[in-house]
Amino acid sequence: MTSPSFKKVFQSSSFTQHYLQDNYERLGIVKSKETAYENCYSVIYYIKMGNHFFDDGSKSSLAIQPVLLFYGLCHWLKAAVLTVDPTYPANSQVLSHGLSTRKRKKKGYYFLQDEVRIQKEGLFPFLSEKLFHVKQFSGEKLSMRQLMYGISELEDLLEQLFPKKIHPPTQHNVLNKNETLKMLSATSNNELPQILTYYALLYQLSMICRYETEWWGELLYSFSSNDLPLIEQFLSISTDKCPILLENFFFSTEI
Template sequence: MYTAVHTILCENPTEKMWASYLYFENEPTTKQFLQSAYEKQEYKKANVLAFTNATKFIYYIKQARQYYQSAKQSDLLVRPLLLYYGMGSLLKAYILTRDPFYPATTKVLQHGITSRKIKKNYYSLAEDEVRIQKDGLLPYFHSLLQKEPLYDKYQLSNLLALLPELQPVYQRVYRKTSLLPVTLSPSLDFSQSCTVLYLSEEVLDYAHLTYNSFIYYINRYNKGRGSFSALNADIPSGIIQLEWHHPTCTNVKENGNGFENELFSSNYKGEFFYNISTDKNYMVNEIEIHYMVMYIISMLCRYETEKWGEIVFSFTSEDMYVIQEFLTISTRKFPNIIYDLLLGKRHIFQIT
């Protein structure tokens, strides 16, 4: 999906990220960008389609920018709603690069997901769930990324568990571990195309596997040309060591798709994590995770005003800590991963 990794040194990663979006906010550049995208997909009259959609695409981006800027300046009482609409505008911009006739029907303009309409007297964000509909923005976006359909419903605790940046808060509040950090060797072995990586030995306990069986297990989830192998060397106790091989990448940090394995994810700093969950039904694209969680929070904000107020202003709700951290993380990361998707490259905006 991603052809390369670009690390961009800057003083303010968020400002630099949004400044990079200016590339899409002028007609000549946007027309060329859309025409190239349509030609790769072999659409007829790609130049005409690009001319027709350029203005629409630009306004999707500009609208998203305005939603995010307004959210930054707004009170927490309304911020989730603004962020959710900003997400929707960014998703529509990407969809337009894949489907020049979007929206072909009004069905694809729906949310595509629902939540429970009546919340319990005792509300817990982790216990809430989102249900997937047949038609709408999210299922249509998903269909453009992969063939396997989304499941009928997802519990938020399982979705939150998959966000690398949220892991410290997740562990503190829910007293569970779902992601383990991956340490990469600082030295490169140029004699072979491999990356040496280290994991806590407890990963074997979570998987209920021996070292060699574990390597076989994770290789079953490879989605590209990368693969893992054993590395027998003297290392401190409590740690396991593996090699990751790829025919074109010496180091995994150079690969746009990371480890090319469903069990591994990365944060916006380019650091890697291993998912210890045994429920593979929750292997959802991170873009969709952010969208689903923000949908639930925005619906609380919009339709469950009293409960939302209690969460925001109460000192007794642990949800507030999780929600505030999620809003901060999503504000920074979601536009970043959509930008990556648009250009087909990973972009790591890093403080100088």
């Protein structure tokens, strides 16, 4: 598969500055040329660091893969935010992940039964509002089951692993097929853009990988549940899909 061009072209300061200036002028930002110059290298560094994390994650063992992929995606998304909000980060509150999870996994834990909670501030709600004009409600929960069932590439595997399960009614309708990251037409609080689905799932897996060593080790080496093939397939899909979504954001003409 050809590497998405955004990973390369944003290594040019000339290209990056002109790209930002065009965006800022289109958004009506005053002093767009000066602002583009000021933000040019921040975008370059976010993209470059994202490349390092994500590319290493794509080749790494499953044991540490979620952490590398999540932080790679975070860096790319911060670059994306700077193309529409030149003041980012305006305060320290937007630097947190914007999601929280239960600290300890109980006995009999299954990944699909877990959930994350949306925080009032942080990158997740900030991305949703800045890139999609969708306000997320603080305290609202996102189910891993709902998010996994919203990824079309997982449908066949989910049907094989859970043949008698009925797709759950979703609190969020995940935008998946034929959507791009730059799709800004979401008007309902019940719509979750696809890149945020990947963000939430990778966030949760990275937290488990880092802080739930006992359960993570059991998952990797005991082969005792359906979680392992599902998580492994999701991570494989993520390595291909996340760069495509970012490519579409940076260069798609769809609004």
